[in-house]
Amino acid sequence: QVQLVESGGGVVQPGRSLRLSCAASGFTFSNYGMHWVRQAPGKGLEWVAVIWYDGSHKYYADSVKGRFTISRDNSKNTLHLQMNSLRDEDTAVYYCARDHLPSATAYFDPWGQGTLVTVSS
Amino acid sequence: EIVLTQSPATLSLSPGERATLSCRASQSVSSYLAWYQQKPGQAPRLLIYDASNRATGIPARFSGSGSGTDFTLTISSLEPEDFAVYYCQQRANWPPFTFGPGTKVDIK
Numbered sequence: 001q002v003q004l005v006e007s008g009g010g011v012v013q014p015g016r017s018l019r020l021s022c023a024a025s026g027f028t029f030s031n032y033g034m035h036w037v038r039q040a041p042g043k044g045l046e047w048v049a050v051i052w053y054d055g056s057h058k059y060y061a062d063s064v065k066g067r068f069t070i071s072r073d074n075s076k077n078t079l080h081l082q083m084n085s086l087r088d089e090d091t092a093v094y095y096c097a098r099d100h101l102p103s104a105t106a107y108f109d110p111w112g113q114g115t116l117v118t119v120s121s
Numbered sequence: 122e123i124v125l126t127q128s129p130a131t132l133s134l135s136p137g138e139r140a141t142l143s144c145r146a147s148q149s150v151s152s153y154l155a156w157y158q159q160k161p162g163q164a165p166r167l168l169i170y171d172a173s174n175r176a177t178g179i180p181a182r183f184s185g186s187g188s189g190t191d192f193t194l195t196i197s198s199l200e201p202e203d204f205a206v207y208y209c210q211q212r213a214n215w216p217p218f219t220f221g222p223g224t225k226v227d228i229k
Binding site: 108 | 155157159163164165166167170176208210212215216217218219220221222223
C-alpha cells in the first residue's frame with residue numbers, strides 16, 4: 001500500500017539547521033509531485049513547499065523562502081527538507097504529502113504520519 | 122494570496138445528525154477546492170477534491186458542493202468516527218496553497 005514515513009525531527013536551537021526525510025513506498029515515486037505541510041501545536045495546516053515529480057520546479061511559502069530547501073532522490077524514493085536558520089515559529093509537526101494525481105500539482109493525498117520539529121533554546 | 126474562511130469554528134452535533142460546514146474564499150477558486158478530515162494525533166485525510174468528487178474509499182455520506190467563492194461539506198448522518206476537524210484547501214492560485222482555519226465537529 002502507499003506509505004510515506006517521515007524522519008529527522010527533533011529539538012534544535014534557534015538559528016541551527018535540521019534535515020527532514022520522507023521515505024515513500026507503494027507507488028511510482030518519480031511520477032508524483034511531493035509537498036511538505038506543517039502544523040504548529042494546536043494550530044491549523046500551513047503548506048511549506050512543493051517539488052515537481054522530476055525535481056525541475058520548486059516553490060515555497062514566503063515564511064520559509066530562502067531558509068528551507070526541498071529536494072528529492074527518485075532513485076531512492078526519498079523526499080527531503082533542508083531547514084536552515086530555524087526560528088521559534090518553525091516549531092511544528094512536518095508532514096510530507098503526495099500529489100493526489102501523477103504529474104499534476106493539485107491536492108495532498110496521502111500524508112505521512114508527521115515528524116515533530118521543536119525549535120527552542 | 123487566497124484566504125479561506127470556515128464557519129462555524131465549532132459544530133456540536135449528535136450521531137445521526139446532518140452536518141453542514143462552510144468554506145468561503147477571498148476570491149474565486151472555480152472548483153479547485155478540497156476538504157480534509159483530521160482526527161487527534163493523526164495526519165489529515167483527503168475527503169473531497171475539485172469541490173464535489175469523493176476521494177478513494179470515502180463513504181457516500183460525505184458530499185461537497187459549491188463553486189467560485191462558496192463551498193459546503195455535508196455529512197448526511199454523523200457516525201461516531203466523523204467527529205474531527207475539517208479543513209478546506211484551494212489550489213486555484215498558488216503558491217501558496219492555502220488552507221482554511223478548520224471547523225471542529227464535536228459531540229453534543
